[in-house]
Amino acid sequence: METFRELIDHLDKRRELAFVDRKVNPKHELTAVMRRMQAGANHALMFRDVAGSDIPVVTNVFGFRRTVAAALGLEEKDLLRTLVAKEARGLPVDRVDDAPVQQVVSLAPDIDVARDIPQVVFSEHDAGAYITAGILIAPHPETGAYNASWNRCQLVGKDKLRVRMMPPQHLGRYHAEAEAKAQNLPCAIVIGAPPGLMFSAASKVPYEADELEVAGAWQGKPLRVTRCKTIPVDVPADAEMVIEGEVIADIREDEGPFGEFTDSYVPVMKNHVFRVTGITRRSDALYHTILAGGTEDLNLVGVPIQTEIYKKVSAFVPQIKDIATPGYVFGCVISINKQNEDQARNAVLAALGGYSWTKIVVVVDDDVDPFNAADVLWAIQTRATPDTDVYTIPRVSSYTREDVREVHSGKLGIDATAPLSMKPLFERRRFPGEDAINLEDYIVDRD
Structure with a gap:
């Protein structure tokens, strides 16, 4: 246009x-x-x-x-x-x-x-x-x-x-x-x-x-x-x-x-x-x-940030499904088709270093919708091991506005991908015919 x-x-x-x-x-x-x-x-x-x-x-x-x-x-x-x-x-x-x-x-x-x-x-x-x-x-x-x-x-x-x-x-x-x-x-x-x-x-x-x-x-x-x-x-x-x-x-x-x-x-x-x-x-x-911080603003800010992170992460992970900044642009969710166990960790580190504002990164498998916060939380709760899949980098600044910069110190990464060795155990359920259903064809009009 x-x-x-x-x-x-x-x-x-x-x-x-x-x-x-x-x-x-x-x-x-x-x-x-x-x-x-x-x-x-x-x-x-x-x-x-x-x-x-x-x-x-x-x-x-x-x-x-x-x-x-x-x-x-x-x-x-x-x-x-x-x-x-x-x-x-x-x-x-x-x-x-x-x-x-x-x-x-x-x-x-x-x-x-x-x-x-x-x-x-x-x-x-x-x-x-x-x-x-x-x-x-x-x-x-x-x-x-x-x-x-x-x-x-x-x-x-x-x-x-x-x-x-x-x-x-x-x-x-x-x-x-x-x-x-x-x-x-x-x-x-x-x-x-x-x-x-x-x-x-x-x-x-x-x-x-x-x-x-x-x-x-x-x-x-x-x-x-x-x-x-x-x-x-x-x-x-x-x-x-x-x-x-x-x-x-x-x-x-x-x-x-x-x-x-x-x-x-x-x-x-x-x-x-x-x-x-x-x-x-x-x-x-x-x-x-534009309402600052509203949905339009977050798309205008978020897409260029997603693009910057994509450039950095794609050097380590060639099969990226998509990158989202759900909720806010100080963090991102990266959906990948993981081929080896190193890729999720590399994606975390590349994203945290790829754009200065980014302080929280979650990496999920390609069967998880990175734009759906509930789906991302599901992946964290069902696929991440807190002892080994959570990475913290202390004392690194992100958002540097003078009066709040001390709050934005330190970075966090979460690998919420399933272990490749256990992949069959993490196959998600599918419901045949669901996408073709039009509820209006089934629900009775009570009026």
Whole structure:
């Protein structure tokens, strides 16, 4: 899929997009509805009447991993191995002048992010409205290679945002290099981006890579870009909305608190200041927002992490069925077709070292669904021997956020695969005909 619109149409055709027509308050009420949806059918939502804005709000578009695969034109079963094959590639961008994202243009002094952007407030103690589905795009101050990354942005004035971006994140390094030259960093915030760019921005591609070109490779066709109206930055021509501006050198302001993806609050911290110089959008723009730590966020974060772990583990275990990050992205479950007893242990160690955030790894046989937490717990309880199959690595850091890093010290691995010598004893039951049963053909309608 080459545009956000194609993704929305795909969900609508599959009846995985629900519409909300009643007026909804963007402060808390919108998020409350979203959380109820994520706890149930987990469909995407389009709020067509959001108080204070004429722009519909769309969320939870990647509630399912299968939607990630479909958006990239892939089969879910082949998702990780295909992304690994494509990750190092790039396609030169396709530059255009006639861009849907610039159908409506607001320039100084007629800029007001409070007027032009839905003011979505998520959690009880959030400092205010935040942009959470904005991809920040900037060219490197020296090489011109483009970085794209997801960064939260606090809305604090007509033409000002506060942005969380720090080294070693690539965008933070870009800004640090510009700041060393006493320069501001020209930067654009893209909302409603093409799916390929969404995953390029979330991926762990090398620092030197141009992520606009990586996005083209992931979507199988060059990314259409256009030049911003006020800054020397290229942006996706088919996005829904772009906020143009620059990250100011040598200025930091208090940002937060914010309820982040760990399901706790990031406290008030000094963060960067973004000065808005222009806002462009489609005439019928959709505003994409993401609940940090919700099902959509965990898929956007989780698939690139799964891909990184797949690269490391596949060097030791050639027959990986799949890798999941159920529950949370600080751990993973790896399903393998085990050929010798060393492979599960090697998979544990490779995964724990393969991605810095990973602190808990469970390896299961290929008859276990790694995305089903109950199935994984079943494997641990029926196939793991605590004396010999549990591995701890003390005093190794994983998640390094300053205020909680001491909690994320040490790593744990569990081999929940059955011993090969006892494999016949662990054959799982099968129930012939179960997959073909439609319960509606059997249950009596009591009405």
